[in-house]
Amino acid sequence: MTATRLKPGISSIAARFGIGVAFVFEVAAFALLSPYFFTPDNLLNVSLQASITAIIAAGMTFVILTGGIDLSVGSVVALAGILATSVIRTGVPFALALPLALLVSILFGAFSGAFAGLFITRFSITPFIVTLALMTIWRGSAFVYTEGRPIWELPESFSTLGSGRILALPIPTIVMIIVYVISHLTLTRTRFGRYVYAVGGNIEAARLAGIRTNRVLVEVYVLAGLLSALSGVLLASRMNSGQPNAGISYELDVIAAVVVGGTSLAGGKGTIIGTFIGAMLIAVLRNGLNLLNVSSYVQQVVVGAVILLAVMMDRLRKSSS
Amino acid sequence: MQGIVKQYPGVLALDKVRFSLNAGEVHCLVGENGAGKSTLMKILAGAIARDAGVISVEGAAVEIDSPAAAQRIGIGIIYQDFKLVPAMSVAENILLGNEPTTNFFPFIDRRAMHQTAGALLRQLGEEIDTSALISDLSVAQRQIVEIAKALSRKVRILAMDEPTAPLTDHEIATLFSVIRRLKADGVGIIYISHRLEEIFDIGDRVTVLRDGKTITTCPVGELDRRALIKWMVGRDLENEYPRIVARPGEEILRLEEVEGKKLKRVSLSLRSGEILGLAGLVGAGRSELARIIFGADPRTGGRILLGGKDLHITSPHEAINAGIALLTEDRNRYGLIMQMSVRENISLSSLRSLLKGPFIDRSREESVARRFADELRIRPPDINAAVETLSGGNRQKVVLARWLNTKAQVLIFDEPTAGIDVGVKYEIYTLINRLAENGIGVLVISSDLPELLGICHRIAVMCEGALTGIVSGGDVTQEQIMTLATSRQEQ
Numbered sequence: 001m002t003a004t005r006l007k008p009g010i011s012s013i014a015a016r017f018g019i020g021v022a023f024v025f026e027v028a029a030f031a032l033l034s035p036y037f038f039t040p041d042n043l044l045n046v047s048l049q050a051s052i053t054a055i056i057a058a059g060m061t062f063v064i065l066t067g068g069i070d071l072s073v074g075s076v077v078a079l080a081g082i083l084a085t086s087v088i089r090t091g092v093p094f095a096l097a098l099p100l101a102l103l104v105s106i107l108f109g110a111f112s113g114a115f116a117g118l119f120i121t122r123f124s125i126t127p128f129i130v131t132l133a134l135m136t137i138w139r140g141s142a143f144v145y146t147e148g149r150p151i152w153e154l155p156e157s158f159s160t161l162g163s164g165r166i167l168a169l170p171i172p173t174i175v176m177i178i179v180y181v182i183s184h185l186t187l188t189r190t191r192f193g194r195y196v197y198a199v200g201g202n203i204e205a206a207r208l209a210g211i212r213t214n215r216v217l218v219e220v221y222v223l224a225g226l227l228s229a230l231s232g233v234l235l236a237s238r239m240n241s242g243q244p245n246a247g248i249s250y251e252l253d254v255i256a257a258v259v260v261g262g263t264s265l266a267g268g269k270g271t272i273i274g275t276f277i278g279a280m281l282i283a284v285l286r287n288g289l290n291l292l293n294v295s296s297y298v299q300q301v302v303v304g305a306v307i308l309l310a311v312m313m314d315r316l317r318k319s320s321s
Numbered sequence: 322m323q324g325i326v327k328q329y330p331g332v333l334a335l336d337k338v339r340f341s342l343n344a345g346e347v348h349c350l351v352g353e354n355g356a357g358k359s360t361l362m363k364i365l366a367g368a369i370a371r372d373a374g375v376i377s378v379e380g381a382a383v384e385i386d387s388p389a390a391a392q393r394i395g396i397g398i399i400y401q402d403f404k405l406v407p408a409m410s411v412a413e414n415i416l417l418g419n420e421p422t423t424n425f426f427p428f429i430d431r432r433a434m435h436q437t438a439g440a441l442l443r444q445l446g447e448e449i450d451t452s453a454l455i456s457d458l459s460v461a462q463r464q465i466v467e468i469a470k471a472l473s474r475k476v477r478i479l480a481m482d483e484p485t486a487p488l489t490d491h492e493i494a495t496l497f498s499v500i501r502r503l504k505a506d507g508v509g510i511i512y513i514s515h516r517l518e519e520i521f522d523i524g525d526r527v528t529v530l531r532d533g534k535t536i537t538t539c540p541v542g543e544l545d546r547r548a549l550i551k552w553m554v555g556r557d558l559e560n561e562y563p564r565i566v567a568r569p570g571e572e573i574l575r576l577e578e579v580e581g582k583k584l585k586r587v588s589l590s591l592r593s594g595e596i597l598g599l600a601g602l603v604g605a606g607r608s609e610l611a612r613i614i615f616g617a618d619p620r621t622g623g624r625i626l627l628g629g630k631d632l633h634i635t636s637p638h639e640a641i642n643a644g645i646a647l648l649t650e651d652r653n654r655y656g657l658i659m660q661m662s663v664r665e666n667i668s669l670s671s672l673r674s675l676l677k678g679p680f681i682d683r684s685r686e687e688s689v690a691r692r693f694a695d696e697l698r699i700r701p702p703d704i705n706a707a708v709e710t711l712s713g714g715n716r717q718k719v720v721l722a723r724w725l726n727t728k729a730q731v732l733i734f735d736e737p738t739a740g741i742d743v744g745v746k747y748e749i750y751t752l753i754n755r756l757a758e759n760g761i762g763v764l765v766i767s768s769d770l771p772e773l774l775g776i777c778h779r780i781a782v783m784c785e786g787a788l789t790g791i792v793s794g795g796d797v798t799q800e801q802i803m804t805l806a807t808s809r810q811e812q
Contacts, residue, residue, distance in 0.1 A: 189680040191672045198669060201658035208617060208655050209723065210641035210670045268660055 018314060019262055019274060023281045030288035037291055044170060050283030051172035052077075052238075053250060054276065055231045057257040058183040059224035061275045064258050065187075066200045066220050067267025068120070068127035073228040073254055075138035076112050077247030080105035080232030082142050085151040085242030088158050098158070102233055109229025110222050112138065117218030127221075135251070142244040151242035162238030172234045179227065184272040196220060200267025256303075257282055260310045281310070325374035327360055327533075334360045336533040337374070342478060342509040347500060349512045349520045349541070352530035352553055353742035358513050361530070362480050365511075366398045367391035378478075397471030398480045403463050405470075407456040412438035414455055415470045441469040445499045461492035468499060479503065480511040485519060486740065489603045497523050515740060516769075517546055529553055554744045561743075562775030563750050567757030569595035569778055573628055574614070574645075574731050574762055580622035581613045585787040587623075591731065591762040596753060598777035599766045601806045606786040607766045608650055611733045614764075615647040616640040627731070641670055646729035648720050650736040650766070652713075656720040659709040663699065664690035666708050666719050671726045693722035698748065714745030721752065732756060733764045738772065750776050770799045782806050 031038040056073050063070045087101035088094070112134060119130045164171050187193035195216045198206040207213045236242050261278030263270025285306055289299045327335040335357045342348050350358050363369045365376070367385040375382055378394055385391050391398075405414050412435045413420075421433040438451045447465045455463060464484060471479055485493045500510060500523060512524060520527055521541060529536040529552040536552050550561075569592040578586040583606045591597050599607045612618040614625060616634040625632040627643055634640045637647070649655035657666055667690045668675055675686050690704040697718040699711075708719055717737065724732060734753065738746045753776060757763050767773050773780050779793040782805035790805040 185680070189683075191676065191681060194665065194669070194672060194681065197661065197665075198658050201660050202654075205655050205658055206669075208615075208637050208647065208649055210638045210727075212636065212638050268658070 019260065019277050019281070019310060022310060022313065023277050023284070026281060026284055026288070030284065030291070034288065034291040037288060042287070042291075044168070044173065046280075046283050046287045047173040047176070048170040049287065050279050051170070051176040052231045052235050053253045053257060054176050054279035054283075055172075055179050055234070056224070056228050056250065057254045057261075057275050057279050058179050058272060059220075059227035060254045060258050061183070061261070061263055061270060061272055062187070062196055062220040063127070063224045064255075064263050064265060065196050065267055065270050066217060067203070067265075068217070068220070069131065069255070069265075070113075070116065070221060070224045070228075071128065071131040071251045072112060072116065072134035072138060073224060074247035074250035075135045075142065076109055076225055076228040077232035077235060077250055078142045078244055079138045079145075080109055080229035081236030081246050082146055082151060082242040082244060083108055084233045085154055085158075085236050086145075088154055089151065094155055094157055098161075102230075105229045105233050106226055109225040109227070109232070111225070112229075113222035113225025114218060116225070117221035120221070121214040121217050139244075139248075146242065146244045148244060150244070154240050156240075159237055159240040162234045162236070162240075172238070175230070175234065179230075180272060180276050187272050192216070192219065197268055200269075202268075253282070256307050260307055262314055278310075282306075322361070322365070323375050323377075325361065325364060325376075326372045327357075327364065327369070328372050334533050335364075335371075338530065338533070338535050340528055340535065340538075342511060344477070344507045344509050345504050346525045347504060347510045347512050347523050349514065349524040349527040350530065351514070351517070351520065351527060351549065352536075353744060356530040356553075356742075357533040358530055359482070360533075362398060362482060362511070362513070365391065365396060365478075365480060367396075392474055395475055395477035396480070397474060397476035397478065399464070399467045399471065399482065399484060401483050401486065403467050405455045405463060405466060408454065410452050410454055411442075411449055411458070411466055412451040414466055415441060415451075415473050417470070419473060437473065438469065441472050442466075444472065444502075445469060446502060447495075447499070459492075460487045461489075461495065464488075464496065465499065468503075472503075476508060478509050478511070480513070482513045483515065483740065484512075485514060485516060487603075493519075515742065517549055520549070521546070531555055550743055553742070561747065562772075563747065563754050565596065565754060565757075565776065565778065567594045567596065567754060567778075569593070570760065574764075575626040575629075576614070576623065577626070578623040579610070579613060579620060579625060581609065581620045582618060583609045583786045584613065585785075587783075587786075587788050589781055589788065589791075591764060593730070593760045593762050594757050595779070596757050596763045596765060596777045598773035598780035599764060599783065600768075600770060600773055600780050600802050601783035603768065604785075605783040605806065607783055608735055609786075610783070611647055611735050611764070611766060614640070614731075614733065615645055617647070641727055641729070644728065644730040645733070646670075646724035646727055646731070647733045648717070648724065648735060648737060650739065652716055652720050657708050657716060660707055662705045662707055663694065663711070663719055664704040667693055667704075667722045667726065670723050689726060690722075693725065697722055697752065714741040714749075717741060717745075717749065721749075725756075729761065731762045731764070733766070735766045736768065737765065738767070738769065746772075770802055773802075774799070784808055 036042055060070060060073065084101040084105045087104050088097050090097065092100065116130050116134055119125055120127050161171055166174060187196065195211050198211055199213050199216050203213050232247065235246055257279035258275050259265065260281060261274030263274060282303060285303060286299060289302060322338065322340045325335050325338040338357065338361060340361065352358050364371045367388045367390050370386065376385060377383060383394055385394065415438040416434050421430045421437065422428060423430045435451045442449050445465060445468060449462055449465060455466065484496060488496060503510060514520065524541040526538060527541050527544065528538040531553060571593055572590050573593040574591040576587055576589040578588055580586055587610055601607050609618065613620045616636050616639055632643060634643060664687060668686045672681060675682050687704065694702050694704050699715050699718050708716055737749055741749065753763055753765065765773065765777060774797065779791055780802060781791045782789050782802055784806050789808050792801060
């Protein structure tokens with residue numbers, strides 16, 4: 001008698017598959033239109049360009065799966081980069097300064113996430129408001145701390161992290177791949193991953209099933225903050241400077257990648273692989289349009305249209321199955 | 322309605338169903354979950370399209386291809402979850418989409434609106450303030466508003482899906498008098514309910530559906546309860562309740578003057594292997610008591626002892642670790658993660674025991690789920706099906722399986738058989754019995770008194786947050802329990 005008989009396994013594969021097909025078409029189209037597009041150099045370049053937002057998008061996927069949102073990621077990127085570059089500039093020997101810089105930044109990212117998580121769970125303020133506030137607080141702090149000026153004059157070796165390569169692969173690309181492998185395993189195979197889906201699916205039922213839902217919520221924001229800070233350090237290294245206006249509007253690029261990847265903003269449904277393809281789809285689009293000499297103004301319009309199209313196709317397929 | 326057919330992928334939901342309704346008649350539609358009642362109603366409401374068959378109203382064939390078309394013909398449906406806007410007033414809801422306007426400007430004529438709404442409510446014999454917000458009304462009042470809303474659209478056919486499920490006995494009596502009034506006005510009423518006694522109370526004719534087929538249509542007077550169940554289930558049920566075989570042992574759970582939201586010093590003792598019923602009217606504090614024992618709501622006073630030791634729990638997480646489990650009322654909202662599979666819902670509270678290193682051991686998880694699916698006869702037997710595709714009874718079994726896998730010593734059932742059909746009810750009773758046999762202390766909250774009398778060793782009765790009595794033995798009557806359930810504690 002029940003109207004729908006679709007299996008969740010099949011529908012989630014379809015969700016992944018649908019966006020995957022769009023991605024393959026996109027790559028094929030650009031390969032035809034631009035001879036330079038499908039070269040190893042350019043593809044590695046795309047992965048490098050995508051890596052910063054893609055790493056954040058992995059964390060954002062966890063947050064959105066619980067039904068939340070984190071708008072503070074771009075500001076965390078900026079402040080984490082500034083903290084890292086400040087540590088580097090203290091004059092401590094570089095071999096010690098680099099791990100210290102990473103540690104300080106990532107601790108800050110985790111702190112920011114814990115702060116957001118505690119406000120959301122203890123005072124029942126919606127994630128949108130809490131992270132919106134944090135977004136301006138961290139952005140403002142970045143400007144206050146640097147007095148609006150970038151942190152320059154860093155040792156050349158600091159830029160290795162963001163610009164160096166290991167076996168021809170850009171280091172941020174490698175970091176991104178590691179982050180995605182771990183995130184995927186965490187989400188699909190660990191208890192924590194299962195709890196994230198349960199909290200996003202029905203938080204009260206999850207609590208009554210014995211899941212410490214508040215703890216799960218705090219943890220996903222910590223994860224998002226931590227990964228944003230990691231991205232922030234990579235970005236600072238690539239620019240070899242700490243910029244107070246780094247990462248502005250990253251939250252929108254990141255959310256776009258997650259949503260294009262098929263994750264529901266209502267929570268409970270989505271995959272890490274989907275987010276990865278979503279992030280790549282947008283990065284390839286930007287890169288391809290650049291190669292075709294499309295102006296950056298027009299690019300914005302096209303990217304927006306593609307986001308709408310991708311999500312619309314996803315909806316149509318889900319409602320027809 | 323004649324020869325109605327509805328085919329879903331893999332299931333024939335309706336197989337040449339016929340159903341007729343006379344003006345001024347209450348025609349009951351009964352059948353187990355999955356028999357096709359809701360599908361038939363959805364077709365009548367224009368919510369889904371039929372594959373074959375004819376629907377005629379007053380002798381003329383009609384095409385109902387949308388909810389708007391159903392409304393034009395004068396068909397009104399009152400669903401279990403009401404379609405009212407909580408933040409709007411009673412009058413605004415009743416005339417939603419039909420607002421009267423003032424003569425010169427397209428403004429809403431508020432006075433006319435309240436007058437019309439008030440007149441409709443009075444026609445139903447009910448006094449409800451037309452400017453009150455829906456969110457401030459009781460469930461029973463909301464239902465009356467739904468009926469008034471249907472009346473404002475001049476319904477000739479009114480279908481009600483399980484209208485009494487959320488109501489107290491007194492409210493049911495009110496609803497029935499409203500139904501009788503509508504009947505006298507010539508409205509034809511289709512009445513769907515799992516509570517068989519209501520059918521004998523209010524029905525004129527009854528149609529039984531089973532597996533998408535019309536089994537029979539006959540006047541209610543020609544049937545008795547037993548015959549009706551036989552038609553529904555397709556076989557003779559020897560007894561509605563299994564024989565109690567469990568023997569109560571040592572005391573396992575003890576409440577001493579427990580206080581909390583709505584609760585007044587409740588003291589109670591539960592033994593292992595005992596099935597203790599908890600009776601009372603809606604709002605008596607039974608679910609609140611269950612939630613406090615389970616750590617879902619805070620306890621403000623008194624002691625709870627589990628196995629003789631003081632229990633200090635502040636969350637369901639701790640309760641489960643201590644060995645207490647709660648099958649909540651409204652399993653869809655509080656029990657299940659709908660988009661998750663049967664397997665994931667079963668393992669949700671016992672993942673810790675299924676770990677291999679940092680990962681969930683998928684093959685062990687599957688074997689646990691499969692074992693329970695077999696043991697509890699979960700249908701379909703596909704452990705990777707989403708629970709949202711399961712019927713009510715099977716969903717209940719999934720929740721039960723989850724708790725069984727936690728090795729709980731105390732299991733609390735809150736309305737375990739609400740909305741579940743007769744055949745599966747018997748299975749659930751048998752399971753409760755078997756749990757008790759295995760030494761688990763079982764607390765059953767139910768508004769179905771015959772059910773409590775049929776399956777419990779003892780029955781505790783609550784009224785307005787206080788315990789008013791505990792009865793046991795075979796000679797207890799429903800009247801005795803009702804007296805306790807309505808006896809106010811003198812403070």
